[in-house]
Amino acid sequence: QCVLSCPVGALTEKECIDDVWKALADPGVHVVVQTAPSIQVTLGEAFGLPVGTKVTGKMVAALRRLGFNQVLATDFAADLTIVEEAYEFLHRFQAGQLPFFTSCCPAWIKLVEHHYPQFIPNLSTCKSPMSMFGALTRYTYHQERNLPKEKVVSVAVMPCTAKKYEAARPEHGHDGRSDVDYVLTTRELVRMIREAGIEFSELPDEPFDSAFREVTGAGTIFGATGGVMEATLRTTSWVLLGNGTGQSDKEKPAPIEFREVRGEKGLKLLHVNLGEYDIRVAVAHGTGNARRVLEAIQAGERIDFVEVMACPGGCVGGGGQPILGGRDHKKVSLDYRHDRADALYDIDSHKNLRYSHENPVVQLLYREILGHPGSELAHRLLHTEGYQDRVKDDFKR
């Protein structure tokens, strides 16, 4: 298992490439790979394509040629996360248990655990899309294909090294096995593609494997700061404005875009009006801005819903993404993240489905396996209550 020593996964990166090659060479195991939403707009840079080029189809083709048995988009699990998270938010909103914090960034979780443990109860219990997908694929392979759990190797291509740490956390696993066995950063994937001698630019566009192929635009924008907030507000507004009652209200459709939560500003504090409801939201990226939000809450400011992504720009700016070598870093530092995020929003704007709860495969999953958002099985597979006060651990060091 890949291990990190830095609490936010920024200082030590243990590579998993050899372990993944070994699994791919083993005919006795089924190797499933998932790719985070941001990878499709950053991978191409390493092969000379302009920043923000969408290479979804070539990325899938490359992973197939590397030998992965199944190639899946984490965007699907992001849709699932949003449904679980929106219902959790609504439940806490109605119960007055606010503020509510997103939980898909492991470096943000570590910041809370080590420096602000009093806010642990405010964190969503939803695991990240990566961990949800790992648990779900192992469960469904076992239930439906009768594949023993130990025969399924779960690999994730992620934008950061902190995800390696997240995968190694004991609560992100079942029966002594991690939900995700190996996490490769985008840069590690680049190395594997090069080692295999694959001509990336010559690859055809190929679709993801059919299981869980359906993804909405809401699942895709997770890769940019504000994306989780916007995706959650889409489904939350659908419920709060009455559309969630099952009575389609064509006169008053729930809003799709919440542009005010997008963009590079490090901390956005906003009121979002959803009918009779006023929700005070905070969107922060970078740990300095995360601290500002927490300190504002400590000082008594009312904030209902907080999204924090530890990397500047969100996952498009993750520490495992391609480094724009040879360019003036200062000059491109804002632009390149902006261009990558724009590419995600462009994918979203061209999708027929842009609300996570409209994902037909997510709906099928609830009908046939999970029951309903927040069900007992959903909690067992998709949630965790394993966050801990780690301040005392820091004193022991």
Ligand code: SF4
């Ligand atoms: Fe990883 Fe950074 Fe994304 Fe957090 S914001 S999940 S640390 S890439």
